[in-house]
Amino acid sequence: MNSLRRFLLVSVLSALMLVNFIAALHGYRSSMVEAENLFDQKLQAMALQLSSVPLRTTNNAPAPDDESMVFQLFNADGKLVWHSVHAPDQYIAANEGFSENNFNGYRWRTLSYFNFVNGHRIMIAERLDLRYRLAESVILESIVPVVVVLPVAGLLIWLIIGQGLKSLAILAKILRGKAADDLSAVDVGQAPNELMPVIESVNSMLRRLAESFERERRFSADAAHELRTPISAIKIHLHNLRDEYGQDNESLLSLERDVDRLAHLVEQMLLLHRTTPDHYPAKFERISLAALAREVIAERYGDFVSKDQIIELLGSDGDIDGDRFAIGILLQNLLTNASKYTQHGGTIQVKIEALENRNRLVVVDNGPGISADVKERVFERFYRVGGDRHSSGVSGCGLGLSIAEHIAELHGANISMAAGDNDCGLAVTVDFPKTRTALKASRSLAMEKYGEKK
Template structure:
């Protein structure tokens, strides 16, 4: 049973019902014995009354009865003096005291009484079934309220246990409202003794988490300094070596490429850590996705031009609530992947649109694409399709989409992957942001960048050039 409250209520009610049942059974038996005693006392009083009742005439007519209680009066000589209408003519019982007999199709409780003063024998009898019916009706009237009160008791127990468990709800609320970077000890005012071990254990765990995250923060800061500095020095020495070797060499070019890859790996690892939702101190503000994409496309123009690729920005001028720095990294990584893995003279499209389920930012290309099996793994850290020997021949570290996933999670967005542009297998990566409270829309954008043309590539109005 998953609910502690439901378990306690059912357990207490079960115990209460068991105790009530045992008590009712004992009460029933005691009450039946008491009722038997009262009914027998009634028969004794009736027999004593008939033993001295004056009788006129030799044989009086049968006395009326209610068919549930009968009597007979016999003389000392054994002659029937008087009887009730439904009593038999023959003597019912000549045994002194109480006994049970069958006649008139019923079982009867009988009392045979002999009056020693006048020699009369009086036999009175009462139907056993009527006795039990009367006794049970009286007893059940006292037991039924106990049974009927069980639902009321259940409701009261439910409320009382709920009140007793309020401290758990308070503790859950405090933990729910805690910021991801808040590892301070929690305190629940008026917490019962039974809850204190839980609170102390949670506080101890928060202390250990705080120490762990502090070590990780210090490691990131140290790594940023200790790794960037020697890489920058190596790059400077490589530049000097290239100057000293006018013709260059294959080894030098390979070394330069590997150092650039190492620098990229360090930067991506640091970005991966910084953009983790639990660590990143996001500052949300309204961000225009088309404007942000336009800026980043302009910054990366040289990369598109180097591969003679065309890029198009289309869609609606919509805004989302987000962190500018994190969203910039997200768009930049998507553009990097699209440019790196799309062939020479390939085509890339960035689309921003508002739909019923959110704001869609899609970066699509007509490159080689990714099969459905690999799409399930591309967000794993350090995973690259084909490994380091990727068919594109470009270097990478397999962290770009992991960073994209972190930033999407930070913004409460979803990620979808689909087939790319129509003129190739391609890949389309869509980030679906939640709809902001009010999304301003404007006319359709249509920004096309063809690097092989003149340097005037963007209009201030966002129109086509």
């Protein structure tokens, strides 16, 4: 039972067909019996009339017939005294009453009737195939419609079932079209009673899910926010301690590194929360991707220099509608990642290309790249390739790409990963829609896709 609609159509139509056809057959059979009775009655009436015909001689001229009905008339002595042209010379039937016989190359319905008044015996025969055909042609008139109407019945049943299952189809469509982060209640309109329990439990599940999502989101944001103050305090204390114990104290140096990392993590967590598309109060303006990229590269230039990496910016135009701060963060995260995971002396390129209806930003490096099986996972929060034992040996919190994804989504952009040039390194591609209207359309699309991926 793959499809409810097909099951209903086939089984309802089968039941209908079975019942109808059997009824039609039954009607056919009893009509045929009835027709035979009528024909027999006609034979009987004719036999009665013919046997009462007064005959003067024993040698009457044969009566004309139409080959479909013949008769023989015998007098009281059993002598054939009158017959129709095509009647045979011998007794047609041996027994009194109705019987079926073969002669003249046909099968006949024969009545042998004895008239007690004048002692005549009449044998009258009618061709079976003809009377059968005549009866059938009449009865068929009522049978054929039963057969012909069946496709119409099938079509009607198909439509009626479709109508009956409509609210189910609507529910399925709504659920299918629902974005992963859309936890609003499902509204099917006027749903039948049978479907109400399903809708109610789906809605109550969605409500509980929304609540727990909200709790989780607020908890991490609140926790991050609350952690900021003590971390700042620790930093001040650390500063004081280093003054006290000397600047070169090994433990204090590593403690400072760890506290910096903690501070970074907390900042990133807050950023992640803030850039969630639902929350972010984006101020869209026309910005030049190339100009912004130049700014960010300048800001981060120290990172590249310290690792002897070459950074190139290719392409110039590419204006998009976007939030300056958010796009800045996106570029920063992508560039930091590229720098972090590319070896000393590597090359990092930022390409900006204007395509037909979108602007493309590609950050490509010639580093180790990532394997296909983890490509999907790198966007997950706190996920880091190879965990903390990443081969590059650099630290990170695993939130950078999640944030980048949020920002891309906020702009209706599509973020994807592939191998870099010549199959080495990593290329992160972000496709921005060119204008605001396109952005709106593709944003809702991106939300849907995002939902499917989850």
